[in-house]
Amino acid sequence: MAKDIGWELYRSFLGVLREGSLSAAARALGVTQPTVGRHIAALEKSFGLTLFVRSQGGLQPTQAAGSLRVHAEEMAKTAAALQRAAANQGTGVRGVVRVTASEVVGVEVLPAILTRLRNDFPELKLELVLSNRPQDLLHREADIAVRMFRPHQAQLVARRIGEIEVGLHAREDYLGRHGCPDHPQELAANALIGFDQQTDFIRRAARNLPAGFDRERFVLSADSDLAQLAMIRAGAGIGACQVPLASRDRRLVRVLPEHFCLPMETWVTMHEDLRNSAPCRAAFDALATGLQQYLAQD
Amino acid sequence: MAKDIGWELYRSFLGVLREGSLSAAARALGVTQPTVGRHIAALEKSFGLTLFVRSQGGLQPTQAAGSLRVHAEEMAKTAAALQRAAANQGTGVRGVVRVTASEVVGVEVLPAILTRLRNDFPELKLELVLSNRPQDLLHREADIAVRMFRPHQAQLVARRIGEIEVGLHAREDYLGRHGCPDHPQELAANALIGFDQQTDFIRRAARNLPAGFDRERFVLSADSDLAQLAMIRAGAGIGACQVPLASRDRRLVRVLPEHFCLPMETWVTMHEDLRNSAPCRAAFDALATGLQQYLAQD
DNA sequence: GATCAGCCATACATTTATGTATGGCTAAAG
DNA sequence: CTTTAGCCATACATAAATGTATGGCTGATC
Incomplete structure (x- = not known):
């Protein structure tokens, strides 16, 4: 086999893939355009x-470059x-801790928790990755994850927070105009806010959904949970959101609590190697206690 | 955040971790000792x-270095x-293809297949990783895997080869001396060759094992499947091995075929990105057809 | 069609990284 | 006790990578 290739070259390679040109990659990497050009030439050779x-x-x-991209x-x-x-x-407690959570939790719940954490430890930096797709904790795409399912991988420190309940909600003035439904059948007459594409969570929860709440009936659809939440808050209709979140807003009223009730098991997880890392430990504890308070306010 | 760190430094770092000294790492990496020393110093800074x-x-x-090692x-x-x-x-068809398989398959079955493959494509190089632990195909720890279970990850090209049967065997002269058991109960009077620690496969297959074949009765134990096979071939007693393997050796006789019969589903898998790679494709096809022939010789 | 901005390629200067040579140190072997 | 082999650290020389400057090219804009 030919001599091993300098790892720095892969960096330039990825830069060009991401930026689309030698010049742009050079700017992004903090080097000059001829340097990147030489790196690519060296790789190709x-x-x-x-x-x-x-x-120009x-x-x-090329296709070859594309297939190498994942590795880079x-x-x-x-x-x-x-x-x-x-x-x-x-x-x-200093350094950068990367936290991943769902969009809703990240936008509605975590800011208060992380603000407190930052007040306690001013030298701590936080990166927030909001995604409904589970990040790979084992490969450290994130340090700490707030997830809605029990982690199944070993090597993880996991703490069960409790169950966040998801229920149907609407603003009281909307219900005042349309009437508050007493039976699932009455949902059909309402402006239902729902998902567009099925997410993993929805698929798993599908069997627990009441008959009246399904994709065909949705009048307002959005894949973004945040957008759905915003529509509920704007009084656009009836949609699903976390109960402790809705109870913060006095104008929001729960609809059909006995028919629509999805408990989501909530976990905070972290790679076990990070137990001895002061900043990760601090963030982990802050998230666990903060989320527990969030649940308790229900 | 401080400026990003050159990836080359991580290489030297890993080299020192692996070799234990600057000088040894330098030799391994093909650079000189002062260079590695400077790299480490730069990292520490x-x-x-x-x-x-x-x-000296x-x-x-240090502990810190140890915890960074996995990433390196x-x-x-x-x-x-x-x-x-x-x-x-x-x-x-040129390049290096990395194949992973169990120890038994790797030692007993693959050599013939890979030799034929190499004859057909002299420019093809092969790396064989023998392990009972599944390698990570998604991250390309190996290119092609021969596994005894259906792959559950997406993004993989998988071909089902069939079922390799595992049965009890012994050499005929051993049976001549001790008599061939007709019932599982008679196993207890024999020199049983078995596993020491339970492997995943054993655990899964445990419920199908006959009553007389369990850990307490083993007279000869080895975690290595190869060692067990060698002992069976040496006439040391009765043990489990793949039926097509035993049928190659005329002196080996199957024992209690109706009571002890573990079919192992066999799969050849590969990352889907490699479908367009000529060498991987060739190796994949050769393995699939070669293993099918192996099954058919039963 | 002329100007401008963005890009790549090349030639040259310079900085940076690396290699060479050496000395000091320790632990084991003679 | 001496010798040897292995290691790290430093000073100096060299090679390699990078930066600077420039020219030519294309496509969009005026």
Whole structure:
């Protein structure tokens, strides 16, 4: 096998893939355009294949380059994880902790918790990754995850927070105009706010949904849970949201609580290696207690 | 955040972790000792923490360095995967394909298949990883896996080969001396060859094991399936092995076929991105057809 | 069609990283 | 006790990578 290739080259390679041109990649990486150009040339020579088709508007990746991209991304993620891990290694609660959560929790619940945490530890930095797709804690895409299911991977420290209940809600003035439904059948006559594409959670919860609440009846649809929440708050109709969230807003009224009630098991998880990391530990504890308070306010 | 750290530094870091000294790491990496020393110094400066305690006998990693190691290893694995992927990208069946399989299959079955493959494609190189632990195909720890269970991850091309049967066997001269058991109860009077620690496969198959074949009765134990096979072949007693394997050896006789019969579903799997890679494709096909022949010789 | 902005490629200067050579140190072997 | 082999650290020389400056090219805009 030919000599191993310098890892720095992969960095430039990924930069060009992401930015689309040597010049842009150079700017992003903090080097100059000829340097990136030489790196790509060196890679192509090593591999013996064409990675990019040069053009005046930039470089277009070949199919080969595309298939290598995932690996380069993985390198970048790992490098970032290593750097974060190193920053969290010293004594004292300082460094960067990356927290992942669902969009709703991240926007509605975490800010207050993380603000308190930051007040307690001003040297702590936080990165928030909002996604309904579970991040890979084992490979440190995130340090701590707030998830709605029991983690099934080993090597994780997991704390069960409790169950967040999801129920149907609407603003009282909407219900005043349309009447508050007493039976699921009456839902059909209402402006239902729902999902567009089925998410994992919905699929799992589908069997617990009442008959009147399904995709065909939705008048307002959005894949974004945040958008659905905003529509409920705006009085657009009846939709599903977390009960403790709705109870913060006096104008929101729960609809058909006995027919529509989805409890979501809530967990805070972290890689076990991070137990000895002061900043991760602090963030973990703050999230656990903060979320418990969130549940208790129900 | 401080400036990003050159990925090359991580390489030196991992080298020192693996080799235990600057000098040894330098040799392994093909650079000189001062270079590695500077890299480590640069890393320690960037991180603001001590990674190694210098001593005359070498460098001893601190706890911090140890906790960063997994990430560095991950970088190395990914870099290797990228390089392999690149090598397999060109036209023609050349490059390195990494195949993983169980120890028994790897030692007893694959050599013939891979030899034929290499004869057909002299420019193809093969790496064999023998392990009962499933390798991570998604992250390209291996390109192709021969596994005894249906793959549950998406993004994988999987071909079902059939079922390899596992049965009890012994050499005929052993049976001549001790008599061939007709009922499971008679097993207790025999020299049983079995596992020491329970493997995943055993655990899953446990409910299908006959009453007379369990851990307490084993006279000869080994975790290595290869060692068990060798003992069976040496005429040491009765043990379990793959039926097509035993039928190659005329001296081996199957024992209690109706009571002890564990079919193992056999699959060849590969990441779907590799379908367009000529060398991986060739290896995949060769493995699939070769294993099918192996099953058919039963 | 002329101007401008953005891009890549090349030639040259400079900085940076690396290699070479050496000395000091320790632990084990003679 | 001496020798040897292995290691790290430093000073200096060298090679390699990077930056600077420039020219040519294309496509959009006026």
